[in-house]
Amino acid sequence: MKIKQNQIQDTNKINLQSHQEKFDFLSNSLIKTGTDVQSIVNKLKDFQVAIPSWALGAGGTRFGRFGFYGEPSNLEEKIDDIGVLHSLTQTAGAVSLHIPWDIPSDYAAIKEKADALSIKFDAVNSNTFQDQKDAAESYKYGSLSNTSKAVREQAIQHNLDVIKIGDKLGSKALTVWLADGSCFPGQNNFQTAFQNTQDSLIDIYKGLPDDWKMLVEYKPYEPNFYSTVIQDWGASLMLANGCGDKAYTLVDLGHHLPNSNIEQIVSILQLKGKLGGFHFNDSKYGDDDLTVGSIKPYALFLIFNELVYGMENNPQNPDLAWMIDASHNVKDPLEDLIQSLEAIQEAYAKALLIDQKALKAAQLENDVVKCQEILQGAYRTDVRPLLAEARLKAGGALSPIEAYRSLNVRSQLITERGKHTVATGL
Numbered sequence: 001m002k003i004k005q006n007q008i009q010d011t012n013k014i015n016l017q018s019h020q021e022k023f024d025f026l027s028n029s030l031i032k033t034g035t036d037v038q039s040i041v042n043k044l045k046d047f048q049v050a051i052p053s054w055a056l057g058a059g060g061t062r063f064g065r066f067g068f069y070g071e072p073s074n075l076e077e078k079i080d081d082i083g084v085l086h087s088l089t090q091t092a093g094a095v096s097l098h099i100p101w102d103i104p105s106d107y108a109a110i111k112e113k114a115d116a117l118s119i120k121f122d123a124v125n126s127n128t129f130q131d132q133k134d135a136a137e138s139y140k141y142g143s144l145s146n147t148s149k150a151v152r153e154q155a156i157q158h159n160l161d162v163i164k165i166g167d168k169l170g171s172k173a174l175t176v177w178l179a180d181g182s183c184f185p186g187q188n189n190f191q192t193a194f195q196n197t198q199d200s201l202i203d204i205y206k207g208l209p210d211d212w213k214m215l216v217e218y219k220p221y222e223p224n225f226y227s228t229v230i231q232d233w234g235a236s237l238m239l240a241n242g243c244g245d246k247a248y249t250l251v252d253l254g255h256h257l258p259n260s261n262i263e264q265i266v267s268i269l270q271l272k273g274k275l276g277g278f279h280f281n282d283s284k285y286g287d288d289d290l291t292v293g294s295i296k297p298y299a300l301f302l303i304f305n306e307l308v309y310g311m312e313n314n315p316q317n318p319d320l321a322w323m324i325d326a327s328h329n330v331k332d333p334l335e336d337l338i339q340s341l342e343a344i345q346e347a348y349a350k351a352l353l354i355d356q357k358a359l360k361a362a363q364l365e366n367d368v369v370k371c372q373e374i375l376q377g378a379y380r381t382d383v384r385p386l387l388a389e390a391r392l393k394a395g396g397a398l399s400p401i402e403a404y405r406s407l408n409v410r411s412q413l414i415t416e417r418g419k420h421t422v423a424t425g426l
């Protein structure tokens with residue numbers, strides 16, 4: 001399934017005039033306040049978010065999984081799905097692979113397919129939270145932190161293999177997320193587990209090509225419910241620092257205890273030049289992996305405010321690896337991802353609207369009310385015409401969900417692939 005340019009243009013025709021009116025109205029009023037609308041539209045056009053290879057099928061919970069017809073059953077089909085997302089949104093120009101779920105069978109062919117759809121290979125993810133068939137050792141009691149040297153060595157070797165796979169595809173980063181931890185007090189020695197993890201990460205780091213980064217992801221709990229070895233940004237940062245300059249912290253929105261001030265975390269990590277990657281999703285309770293912006297859009301905007309500030313003021317921090325890390329049990333996965341991409345762009349656009357000079361001045365005067373007015377003034381602006389304009393300029397759909405539905409993408413996928421396909425992944 002491939003969406004053609006003329007199909008998108010046809011669907012755009014219906015909304016073109018009303019888009020033009022809305023865009024003109026918004027850009028005229030923004031220009032009057034001194035906003036450089038064109039530069040915002042260009043930034044939105046350039047902003048690309050990786051789609052994880054495991055988000056294209058229906059997700060599940062430990063209570064069950066409800067399949068979604070026409071799911072991709074191999075990597076080729078997953079890339080095709082990302083091609084659909086990218087052609088409609090022009091924002092999904094990258095894929096993040098999970099190994100071993102998505103080992104390419106033919107590297108040249110998969111690269112060619114991705115190239116043809118303008119999709120890059122972003123960070124590769126290792127998996128030491130599941131036992132693989134025929135593996136000599138089990139990760140039941142941890143991987144990089146395990147008390148057994150043989151288990152740690154197997155997990156280290158897996159990460160080195162993942163780097164090799166990513167290297168063949170043009171990836172430049174390895175993301176390490178560990179499930180390691182303990183379920184009960186006394187089960188683990190915290191210090192031994194942490195030190196083993198540090199030593200294992202250093203061994204992996206030694207195998208990292210010069211132009212690669214290592215991204216260390218943290219998460220407070222689950223699947224272990226008493227302790228997690230890399231539980232928070234502090235643990236991640238210590239481990240990254242213990243490895244070297246090419247190791248960074250990765251922030252996943254869902255990996256915080258309720259009410260954590262995530263915007264402050266990303267801000268300080270950027271100040272220290274140590275924020276390497278970012279996983280988008282939303283949550284009400286824990287690592288819910290819900291559609292981005294579906295629960296706490298204002299929090300997302302505040303996070304983007306800091307990210308934008310960091311991107312403009314912290315040259316010591318590298319470009320970030322952006323990825324959606326969501327999973328869905330009740331929606332069409334592609335529609336869900338389109339909604340997430342839109343929410344990300346919306347928060348980014350609103351953050352770009354913030355008058356940074358005025359904010360700084362109000363902060364210096366301790367004018368708390370004005371500071372809030374400036375932030376909320378940007379947040380309350382309906383920026384959707386800016387997003388639509390960016391998509392239009394890039395050859396995408398004015399309204400991606402509408403186009404996805406009117407082009408009957410899902411039913412075509414079902415016709416091509418059949419009903420009862422299951423995507424590899426969690």
Ligand code: PSV
Pocket residue numbers: 125177217219252279287325
């Ligand atoms: C598990 O919590 C998780 O969702 C992490 O966020 C990782 O990024 C992802 O799985 C893939 O390993």
Ligand code: MN
Pocket residue numbers: 177217252279325
């Ligand atoms: Mn994640």
Ligand code: MN
Pocket residue numbers: 252254255287325
């Ligand atoms: Mn997660």
